[in-house]
Amino acid sequence: MKIKSLHHIAIIASDYERSKEFYTQVLGFEIMQEIYRAERDSYKLDLAINGQYLIELFSFPNPPARPSRPEATGLRHIAFAVDDIQEAVAYLATKHIVAEPIRIDEFTGKKFTFFSDPDDLPVEIYEG
Structure with a gap:
């Protein structure tokens, strides 16, 4: 395939x-x-x-609830690319959405963070 x-x-x-x-x-x-x-x-x-x-x-x-996160079996998270993570986090804050502290990917050196959708599905934004 x-x-x-x-x-x-x-x-x-x-x-x-x-x-x-x-x-x-x-x-x-x-x-x-x-x-x-x-x-x-x-x-x-x-x-x-x-x-x-x-x-x-x-x-x-x-619909039944999904098992607790963060490390339950199944889809772990969805991720979206952004050009400027600081700008994206600031925008989310204007919508009353709290993102985790920005981290650096140890392998790529790129910035990323997580927040949750309305059903607590983890969503990642990744700079680059």
């Missing part, structure tokens, strides 16, 4: 409208398409950055 790229990341939100606002209004994702699937009582929202499809955001009735 030859994988050529990442197609998308799927996220199930406990509060669809709150997560929709977070990913679009706070993180700046563009809505490509939003579909309501009546048979599943579920929304599916396709989100993009710079025209690149990256996230499917779902709503489902009463």
Whole structure:
């Protein structure tokens, strides 16, 4: 098998409208398409950055909670590249989102930090 790229990341939100606002209004994702699937009582929202499809955001009735973090089995975090991490952290603060202290990747020398989405999913921003 030859994988050529990442197609998308799927996220199930406990509060669809709150997560929709977070990913679009706070993180700046563009809505490509939003579909309501009546048979599943579920929304599916396709989100993009710079025209690149990256996230499917779902709503489902009463989804179970994920095991505690940070080191539970499964998806550990999602990460997004930024040009200026200080600027990104300052912007998040204006939205009342607290990022962890900025760290330096010991292998690349690049700056990074983490914050959480509305469902406490760890989100990393990485400078470079």
